[in-house]
Amino acid sequence: MLNNITRRTFVALASSSIAIAATPSWALTQDEARKLVDSLVAKINSVIGSGKSEAAMIKEFQGIFRRYADVPIMAQYSLGVDGRRASASQKRAFGKAFEIYIANKYGKRFREFVGSKVEVKSSRKINAGYEVKTKASLRGSAPFEVTFLVSSKSGKDLFFNMFIEGVNLLLTERTEIGALLDRNGGNFDKMIADLKKAG
Amino acid sequence: MSLSSSIKLFTKNVVLLSCTIIVAGCAANSGGSSDAIYDPNEDRNRKVHAFNVSLDKKFVRPVATEYSSILPDVVEDSISNFASNLGQPSILVNSVLQGDLHGASLSATRFLTNSILGVGGLFNTAEKLRLKEHDTDFGETLYKWGADEGEYVELPLLGPATVRSTTGIIVDLFTNPLSYMVNSPERYYGTLASTSAGLSTRGRYTSTIDSILYESADSYAQARIIYLQNRRFKLGDKGTAFSADDPYSDPYEDPYAQ
Numbered sequence: 509m510l511n512n513i514t515r516r517t518f519v520a521l522a523s524s525s526i527a528i529a530a531t532p533s534w535a536l537t538q539d540e541a542r543k544l545v546d547s548l549v550a551k552i553n554s555v556i557g558s559g560k561s562e563a564a565m566i567k568e569f570q571g572i573f574r575r576y577a578d579v580p581i582m583a584q585y586s587l588g589v590d591g592r593r594a595s596a597s598q599k600r601a602f603g604k605a606f607e608i609y610i611a612n613k614y615g616k617r618f619r620e621f622v623g624s625k626v627e628v629k630s631s632r633k634i635n636a637g638y639e640v641k642t643k644a645s646l647r648g649s650a651p652f653e654v655t656f657l658v659s660s661k662s663g664k665d666l667f668f669n670m671f672i673e674g675v676n677l678l679l680t681e682r683t684e685i686g687a688l689l690d691r692n693g694g695n696f697d698k699m700i701a702d703l704k705k706a707g
Numbered sequence: 708m709s710l711s712s713s714i715k716l717f718t719k720n721v722v723l724l725s726c727t728i729i730v731a732g733c734a735a736n737s738g739g740s741s742d743a744i745y746d747p748n749e750d751r752n753r754k755v756h757a758f759n760v761s762l763d764k765k766f767v768r769p770v771a772t773e774y775s776s777i778l779p780d781v782v783e784d785s786i787s788n789f790a791s792n793l794g795q796p797s798i799l800v801n802s803v804l805q806g807d808l809h810g811a812s813l814s815a816t817r818f819l820t821n822s823i824l825g826v827g828g829l830f831n832t833a834e835k836l837r838l839k840e841h842d843t844d845f846g847e848t849l850y851k852w853g854a855d856e857g858e859y860v861e862l863p864l865l866g867p868a869t870v871r872s873t874t875g876i877i878v879d880l881f882t883n884p885l886s887y888m889v890n891s892p893e894r895y896y897g898t899l900a901s902t903s904a905g906l907s908t909r910g911r912y913t914s915t916i917d918s919i920l921y922e923s924a925d926s927y928a929q930a931r932i933i934y935l936q937n938r939r940f941k942l943g944d945k946g947t948a949f950s951a952d953d954p955y956s957d958p959y960e961d962p963y964a965q
Contacts, residue, residue: 581959584963585962589964592963616918620914635955636957636958636959668959673941675940678958690924690925702924706922
């Protein structure tokens with residue numbers, strides 16, 4: 509009896525301590541989500557303000573994208589249902605090509621923030637983590653909204669989607685990858701080769 | 708033209724428009740838009756798209772790039788400010804039609820501030836004073852009145868649109884009271900300024916627009932999905948959502964999900 513209780517208590521204790529130990533790794537708090545976007549925005553602003561050459565800025569923006577975005581989940585989502593047909597090695601090759609493509613493409617997009625100020629406005633809880641809204645104020649035009657969806661489900665606090673004035677990066681890229689696959693008659697290897705040339 | 712005859716002409720046109728709107732409303736309603744993308748005339752639209760892309764390549768892009776690089780930023784901004792200020796009265800009329808008196812007061816304040824303190828709209832003084840900006844058009848008025856989005860169309864020169872927004876563009880040629888008050892040739896200044904502002908936008912966002920038109924696998928599909936998402940975002944239209952692709956669903960659960 510005593511033995512029984514002890515064992516039960518032990519199991520309960522052990523599982524709760526596992527839960528406690530596990531908490532920080534995947535339960536992102538609102539503060540942490542905001543902090544991530546704050547630091548991302550600060551990095552973008554500092555590159556914009558650095559006065560470096562355009563080519564150098566694009567390089568830095570690409571680095572920022574790699575550091576703050578969960579690129580593997582973006583790659584998987586962009587493949588969509590077609591991804592189920594791909595072999596493990598095709599998925600790996602696609603993931604690699606996608607990482608270069610996406611960092612090039614969106615790294616360049618950050619360039620348009622030059623001369624602007626980006627600030628975090630609000631945040632709220634969503635299924636996968638948090639949504640953090642920012643406002644970019646640009647010279648000579650109305651400010652626009654840039655939203656980041658942040659999650660820690662990859663094991664790190666990273667953003668996995670981004671909306672610029674309502675335009676969803678993942679949805680837009682799924683359309684693009686789908687079109688690239690169509691153009692290559694549904695052939696993954698040819699699509700990956702094409703993706704390497706793009707961006 | 709005297710002020711009273713201008714007002715008469717404006718009123719007459721607004722009445723005339725109300726009739727057009729009812730017809731347009733019906734036209735827009737005939738196209739279902741519960742799907743994320745409703746594009747029954749894709750073949751025709753793709754032809755227009757090919758025309759627009761070649762026009763951009765041969766004319767708009769080179770002119771816009773030149774325009775942006777030759778003019779100093781200050782001059783470019785002034786022209787854009789001037790064009791946007793001339794658009795305020797139309798925003799005011801549409802705000803009233805939507806029953807949005809707050810929006811109407813914002814655009815009235817902006818118009819007066821920039822016209823008087825901003826030297827006829829050349830300077831965006833309202834922005835400096837941190838006055839809130841309001842933007843709307845007749846396409847939004849139709850949305851507020853319950854007209855459906857209608858089918859997707861790509862217009863020559865103007866690019867991506869929907870049947871509802873196209874009706875709005877046509878109607879908005881008439882909703883601006885300024886066009887009834889100003890005698891020619893000054894009335895063309897507005898058109899000229901808007902065209903220049905358009906070039907300015909094309910020039911400033913060269914790399915973004917290029918990446919859609921020239922670097923994507925299917926520039927038609929890219930332009931379409933980007934336009935529809937952005938337009939619905941601006942309208943705050945959650946009814947016509949990309950239901951199959953709920954952006955807030957958790958991709959970590961099943962990344963390959965449709």
